[in-house]
Amino acid sequence: MTAANRARLGWSELPEHVRAAVQEILGDRVVEAVSQPGGYSPGSADRVRTATGRRAFVKAVNPARNPDSPRLHRTEAQVAAVLPASAPTPRLLGCHDDGDWVALVFTDVDGRHPATPWRTDELTAVLAALAAMAVALTPAPVPQVPTAAERLAHDFGGWHRIAADPPATLDPWARAHLDELRAAADRGLAALTGDTLCHLDIRSDNLLVDAAGAVTVVDWPWACRGPAWLDTALLLVNVRLHGGHDTEALLRRLPLTADVDPDVLTGTYAGLAGFFTDGARRPAPANIPTVRAFQQAQGDALLPWLAARLS
Template sequence: MADDRDQNLPGLDLDVVAAFLRANVDPHIGACTGHVVVGGKSNMTYLVGDGRRQWIVRRPPLGHVLETAHDMGREARVMSALAPTAVPVPQVLAVCTDSGPIGAPFYVMEYVPGTAFRDESELRELGAARTRKIADEMIDVLADLHAVDPSAVGLGELGRPEGFLGRQVSRWTRQLEASRSRELAGADELRAALADRVPTESAARIVHGDYRLDNLLVDASGVRAVIDWEMATIGDPLTDLALLVVYGRVAEIPGGEVITTISRAPGHPSAAQLVERYAARTGPLPPAGLGFYLGLAAFKLAVILEGIHLRHSQGHTVGAGFDTVGALVEPLFGEGIALLKEWS
């Protein structure tokens, strides 16, 4: 790891983190260096080490933060609860709920080696057969997550499953109003259509909230860890499946490569194949179809990107690609309207 000690890491004081690690993980940890792994699209992620060992540190993004999102204690709690289950997660080592030391709460977890595939070219190098195997395992892990009884792992109070879908429409409408800085074609039409079509919820399960291939760490043996649990809650598991499908549609939108191009890779399953494999593991899907869920997923993703667009316009993002994220928001509202009709 390159020595970034003389650099001012955005949002992280390495001396403070080193002292925290000594107090809470190992008193023999030395001076730390580090660099940003992911900056600003979700929580800030840093790889920190002392020359002998490495850890991952997570904190909320800089600047404008959406309501209820980026809760460090919640994210750490979910991963700790899932540790003894079939769902692979990193080990959480220590949590700082006090915003004093670095200006925001943060937590430290083990460093899990593996690749978070974000681009179809990365999968293309592996070949179609390996790509299909990875995608199939991605679905199988999602099914394993949704098979976990939340109460059995101490997460029964993580969310309120009754009325979950209706609250999701309301929540993301509020998030949109908190993040909107411009007129957005299709936003109000999709919101109204979703509000009119809220179905009866499926059985309540742990919902990741942003499940996709680049939130998995994969090596030659398979999926090593599911990461980025900042939006986890208890609710309708089909919202996870629908968001995964919508991420595949993003790759078809001009400029969507700034988010993901995974679904373009040879061997990657179609949306119908993803849904079919999931249903084979979990049971039949609702007879009313996935239209509402897919429309909601597109609405949610558009709102998240609008929040990123706002943070970028305020100078609070770190990394490349943020200048084009805003151009995807309106097309996603349009995708949501189309999906709601197409899959109902």
């Protein structure tokens, strides 16, 4: 489930000085810009073409759109600048940061998001790309990023917050198993150790597949150091959400997850389910109106899986 952010800005709505700075990075005048659908950023997201035919992808935001988004863009710029060429990611061409607006300029990827429900061929290609990415990003080339446990510490506390203040709409199975869910999430968080640079937000709208089937992983503001299997495990949340594949069988078969302690995987999914369930009841962030429904859908998709794994 991905939804276009209807609050997204277009290229022409960016301030003139921001557009000028992007064009300076590109060394040419932008003559065409096509806003890209999907995702949850409240800023712009455009594939652009210059007068001489150069193509790039540009995204820009300021605090007036959302107070947290400029920080995420700055973090992504730091990560993207040092990602190795062997990783299946776009290259950062430049960054404009005037203290208010932050604009990132990347190489253009002529691709589309994988179809959902997931097609078997595209899922196979993405899983192979994630396995190759884990190799390319171990050891982590960005040592200053937080660990996965640091990045997810608050998120994985979701069941503790729910237990302290259960919503009336809480799933009956979850309500009856709050102690188990809290304990599992705590175990999962403690096990998120490793020295692989993880994307931490792997889902269909952060992936592009080109005509040849090559996969590119985009949007890196949540990068962290963690276990090599983490991004693959996270992708299966999106697969589970959209249906059509046996995620339990995939966990057991895939090289990156097959040998992981099942309790650790269960704990990871418990932590994520708590984060989604707790987050879904919060007010929507500024100019990101669809994210709470998406969190609820992910939590709802995970709970039956957890019920089976914890039984």
